[in-house]
Amino acid sequence: MWPCGLGKEMFLLSMGSIYLFAFASLYMQIPGLFGDNGLLPVRNILRRDNKASLMEDIRRRPTLLWFIDDLGLTAQTGMSLLCIIGVYLSVMCIVSKGWRSIFSFSFMWILYFSLYQVGQTFLWFQWDILLLEAGFLCIIVSLSKNSRNSAGSPNDLISLWLVKWLLFRLMFASGVVKLTSGCPTWWELTALNWHYESQCIPTPLAWFAHHLPSWFQRFSVMMTFVIEIPIPFLFFSPIRSLRMFAFYLQVTFQLLIIATGNYNFFNLLTIALCLSLLHDNGLPFTGILSCELKRRCRVFNVIVNTIRKLIVLVVAFVFVYWIQHLFLVEFDSKNIIITKIGQESLFQFILIQTLGVFFLGFTYSQFVVALKTIVPFSIWVGALSLGFVIFQSLLRCCQQEQVLDKIFSLVLCCVKAGVAIWLFSISLVPYSALDEDTQHNVWPVVRKWHSQIDQFHIVNSYGLFRRMTGVGGRPEIGIEGSDSLDGPWQEYNFKYKPGDVNNLPPFLLPHQPRLDWQMWFAALGSYHHNPWFVHLAYRLLSGERAVLDLMAKNQTLKKPPRYVRAILYKYHYTKVSCNSLIEFVRKARKVKSFWWREYSGEYLPPLSKSEPSMLQFLNHYGLGPSKDGVTISRTGYLHHTLLFIRSYLRASDAWILLGSLFFLAFAFSDSYICHFKGGRYIFYKVHLP
Incomplete structure (x- = not known):
């Protein structure tokens, strides 16, 4: 610590x-x-x-x-x-x-x-x-x-508590919205059957993760809910071992995401927020009493350690109890027979037979009703934790030896406490959106404060992977160019997103290719809602160097084509049939293509540089050539x-x-x-x- x-x-x-x-x-x-x-x-x-x-x-x-x-x-x-x-x-x-x-x-x-x-x-x-x-x-x-x-400074506890509150809102909201969205894959615990294949820019390890057994994928979804919903409440525990347990779970969770998906600096930023869990704030009076009591009475340490261990055991029991009731498991250990054991490893067979199938033990309406209690409870936990930290910081300020240091620390502590209370209050406006009744109970003056600073994004609402996309196949756009409407059509390659089925998915951390990312979002809709995509087609027809630098070098397209079109495909990971892990590893080493794709439809019809409908569309959004104008000469x-x-x-x-x-x-x-x-x-x- x-x-x-x-x-x-x-x-x-x-x-x-x-x-x-x-x-x-x-x-x-x-x-x-x-x-x-x-x-x-x-x-x-x-x-x-x-x-x-x-x-x-x-x-x-x-x-x-x-x-x-x-x-x-x-x-x-x-x-x-x-x-x-x-x-x-x-x-x-x-x-x-x-x-x-x-x-x-x-x-x-x-x-x-x-x-x-x-x-x-x-x-x-x-x-x-x-x-x-x-x-x-x-x-x-x-x-x-x-x-x-x-x-450090006594008031650092208040600052780091604000970081901890941000981490709590991020993780808790990300878990809740997966269930409130009503997405069938999250409720059926099958989201990870599609996630590794359908995420924006996967890593090479995502292909291997996609081929993990179905029971393990369901178990992973269950652990995702556990890590994101109940575990964040341990962030506010005054007991160090519970915070460390939450810290290691969160960091491990982020590292697994980094291994299987390219999410730029996002996971690194989440890990940085987790560092707020590592400071040792202890109990408020231990800083004053512990040194004297350690010298005079060892019984005090024994009592404190015993109480801590009892609390840890109680918390562990509560977690296990509720996980058992909320995430039901169909046990089927009666089918363990000798013939089965001979076909696969004993360890793998016992896992499959004893773990069985995971499924949620509550309904959507029950979860919504539970949120009416959980969200207000989390706000009270945050408020009490903040008051605890402010009180503790004031005590530490009073322990300063120099008078001037004590006065300065107290003044700065009061300033930070006021800022922390204000930020905590306005953060309740976006956070309480998780429950409609709780949001209505937020004070009007707090709503007014939030509306005044909303454009600065000092506090925000979060909710990652609300719905699982790409179920049944990953939608992906292929852009092609040609000098004739009859072809041949040559496909443009991107640096990072899936295109050529023979290309290996890359590791990009911590870079984010924002065009490749937006191509993934564009494939989920139509070009009518993505005017920048039509502008991309126009810039490819113009051979714009700056735009081409965002894409991979295309050896087959030496000059700007006369026509550009876009085709919508569905990408799938290639499959490997095997009966054991050793056989899977042996076959995976020989895999040459990680993807295979199927034609899904036309995304953008063939366009030429002078196509009137395209120029009219671009001019409507202020992106047409008529808006290019003449760049003002700069000589500075x-x-x-x-x-x-x-x-x-x-x-x-x-x-x-x-x-x-x-x-x-x-x-x-x-x-x-x-x-x-x-x-x-x-x-x-x-x-x-």
């Missing part, structure tokens, strides 16, 4: 790394996504209203990009500048503890918020708003007096410097660039070695030459 000071530093260090991944990954994609000839040009939404003042434009869309004209920059180079500054600040946060300050994290939050405001559909993901909320909490966490000891030194950096990095692989920046920054960072000896934490600070 880490002292509070080290926990805070590790959290800020992790957030600096995640900011680095977010800024650098986005920087590499700006020209193709948001440039003047990109898919969603930013300049279209930064047009000034002649009747409105600059402040009115800022209130309408708060972003630093309104000031790019004063710097002699275009919208594209302005976004690049914000990303470069963000990369620099995040690298310095990794390198030096002194840079993990309120100034650095405030500026990085403003930079990312400015980019989010103009990112449109390519930046509207849940991990982007999660980064904004967690980044805002970094400002509060970094607002503390620097401490020379590992215990800063503008040309940014263009030079862009030209130098254009051919770089984003994944390699992100990894290089992180390891280079970490190589020159301040390093801490922690050693536990004699009941004390000893820290060695190593300065690299």
